Amino acid sequence: MEEKKVYSYSIKIQIALALVFAFCNLGFHYLNMFNPVPLYADTLFTITAAFFGPLCGCITAFLFHTLCTIVHSFPYTTLYWTVCSLTLVLIIRLYIKKRPVLEIFDMVFLVLISALAMSFEGACVFTIIHITHAYTEDSQVRLMYALLSKSLPVFFAALLPRVPVNILDKAISIPLGYFCFIGVKKIIELFKKSRFDF
Numbered sequence: 001m002e003e004k005k006v007y008s009y010s011i012k013i014q015i016a017l018a019l020v021f022a023f024c025n026l027g028f029h030y031l032n033m034f035n036p037v038p039l040y041a042d043t044l045f046t047i048t049a050a051f052f053g054p055l056c057g058c059i060t061a062f063l064f065h066t067l068c069t070i071v072h073s074f075p076y077t078t079l080y081w082t083v084c085s086l087t088l089v090l091i092i093r094l095y096i097k098k099r100p101v102l103e104i105f106d107m108v109f110l111v112l113i114s115a116l117a118m119s120f121e122g123a124c125v126f127t128i129i130h131i132t133h134a135y136t137e138d139s140q141v142r143l144m145y146a147l148l149s150k151s152l153p154v155f156f157a158a159l160l161p162r163v164p165v166n167i168l169d170k171a172i173s174i175p176l177g178y179f180c181f182i183g184v185k186k187i188i189e190l191f192k193k194s195r196f197d198f
Contacts, residue, residue: 008053009052009053009056011055013052013056013188014052014053014055014056014059015055015056015059017049017052017056017060017184018049018055018056018057018059018060018063019059019063021045021046021048021049021056021060022045022059022060022063022064022067023067024044024045025042025043025044025045025046025060025064026064026067026068026071028041028042028044028045029041029042029064029068030072041169041172041173042064043085043088043169043170043173043177044173044176044177044180045060045064045177045180046060046061046064046085046088046089046177047088047092047173047174047176047177047178047181048177048178048180048181048184049061049089050088050089050092050093050177051092051096051177051178051181052181052184052185054089054093057088057089057092057093058086058089060085060089061082061085061086061088061089062082062085062086064085065078065079065081065082065085066079075133077129077133077135080125080128080129081122081125083121083125084118084121084122084125087114087117087118087121088114088117088118091110091113091114091117092110092114095109095110102178107174107175107178110170110174111167111170111171111174112167114166114170114174115163115166115167115169115170116163116166118162118166118170119159119162119163119166120159122158122159122162122166123155123156123158123159123162124155126154126158127154127155127158130154130158131154
């Protein structure tokens with residue numbers, strides 16, 4: 001029962017952390033724009049935020065996508081991808097209700113379920129905005145999509161390359177996000193303790 005308190009933080013702390021995490025995500029995303037490796041690298045701190053609370057995770061996800069639209073002058077269709085980040089927050093929150101302390105098996109399960117869910121959602125989002133806004137693939141899967149789209153319908157050409165990329169991406173970001181959560185949690189606890197020491 002004590003462990004579950006780890007995931008209950010005040011609204012004030014969740015909002016403050018969400019602002020920091022959204023900008024951290026933006027920094028990773030900016031660096032990844034110059035990285036040819038097929039990794040999204042833009043959900044690491046959304047994952048960290050999700051462990052602190054649903055509000056923290058949702059604000060981080062929404063604010064990150066909004067910042068991408070403003071800072072990088074991306075089209076407003078970029079905001080459609082927010083649904084994938086929000087789904088990731090939902091998956092983590094639902095999972096840690098049952099398993100508040102994550103072990104290796106939990107990490108593997110979270111990687112697989114989140115990667116498959118986000119791949120399917122990503123393909124759906126891409127298909128919709130491709131049809132409605134003539135959106136073209138500009139993410140790390142654009143080369144694979146270009147090859148597959150010659151012989152497959154748009155949805156499947158968008159889905160198939162996303163699965164391995166999301167598995168690799170989440171295999172890195174979920175453990176790192178969890179460890180970031182543990183680290184930030186300890187900093188918060190030390191800060192609270194130091195305030196009472198004086």
